[in-house]
Amino acid sequence: MKKLLPLLLFLLIPGFLSAKNYTVIDTTKVSFYYDYTFVKDTTNMTELRHDDMVLQVGSRFARFSHNFQVELDSACYIYRDYTFEERYKYIKDVFTLQGPSKYSFYTLYKDYPRKREYSMDFYINKNNIRISEPMVQGWNIEENQDTTIMGHSCSLATCHYAGRDYRAWYTLDIPISMGPYKFDGLPGLVMRVEDTKKQHVFQLYKIEKRKRKMFYVEHDKEIKANPEDLCGIFRNNIQKRYREITGGKKVQFDDPSLNSRLAIVINSYNNFIERY
CATH class of the missing domain: 2.50.20 (outer membrane lipoprotein receptor (LolB), chain A)
Structure with missing residues (x-):
């Protein structure tokens, strides 16, 4: 890491x-x-x-x-x-x-x-x-x-x-x-x-x-949202980043082990303080 x-x-x-x-x-x-x-x-x-x-x-x-x-x-x-x-x-x-x-x-x-x-x-x-x-x-x-x-x-x-x-x-x-x-x-x-x-x-x-x-x-650029939207954006972003890493389309490292390790890190953020 x-x-x-x-x-x-x-x-x-x-x-x-x-x-x-x-x-x-x-x-x-x-x-x-x-x-x-x-x-x-x-x-x-x-x-x-x-x-x-x-x-x-x-x-x-x-x-x-x-x-x-x-x-x-x-x-x-x-x-x-x-x-x-x-x-x-x-x-x-x-x-x-x-x-x-x-x-x-x-x-x-x-x-x-x-x-x-x-x-x-x-x-x-x-x-x-x-x-x-x-x-x-x-x-x-x-x-x-x-x-x-x-x-x-x-x-x-x-x-x-x-x-x-x-x-x-x-x-x-x-x-x-x-x-x-x-x-x-x-x-x-x-x-x-x-x-x-x-x-x-x-x-x-x-x-x-x-x-x-x-x-x-x-x-200069901001997206307006409410607290419930934020939790959804947070979850969707983690899922998107995880798919990018595991699918190998957008993010690739010379060392393949870094991809799998980064995927684990991204997927581990699943306990945001607010829950809706």
Whole structure:
């Protein structure tokens, strides 16, 4: 698999650096870093993957994405008027960071461009999918308050969202009604959230007070969709890529074993966080 990583990254670089329109929508006041631990393959429940996610909170808006995407957008904004080759020359060091997995290849905006609405930009197979949906979360507040996370006393809340049951621990010590991914709307910051089968877990591990620009990134070509459509697009893309690899029509390596190994990797992404 290690031999595949440089090739996969090289194939993704044009997408990372493609034409985009950057709008500065806010200034980040505080950033909350979460370790996102998940099971990507339901046929191998013991193999856990990790992604480094960050919630940027400003005065008016918030943004949630992979830390790699935050650093890349900041660099691309600085060199936005340069050519593709020049841009890559100046920001290539960003690619030494661990990039997002297929499940974390998105940017989620909260309250922007419309209040009480999520806008989600998801990158799938060279396509930018734009999703908008209301910020609605039906939480049930539990009575117990016996959990401490990073020195903060936390309360428990539960909800059902997009096909899974979740438990969330939030703290009143940080009166920010937000959390990782779409888990918002509680009286305080969500410190940890997990589905009841612990296949998708977000755990806060760092708080950073650092001012930096918060960007809204709009691509020249976007496909409008809803959350249910996204799950279908995700499944169809995996099936398409698998057929291309196993059929040998579009993708072929000199080493035949790489084809079979890549096919296994592609087919293993079958446990997206949302299920419709």
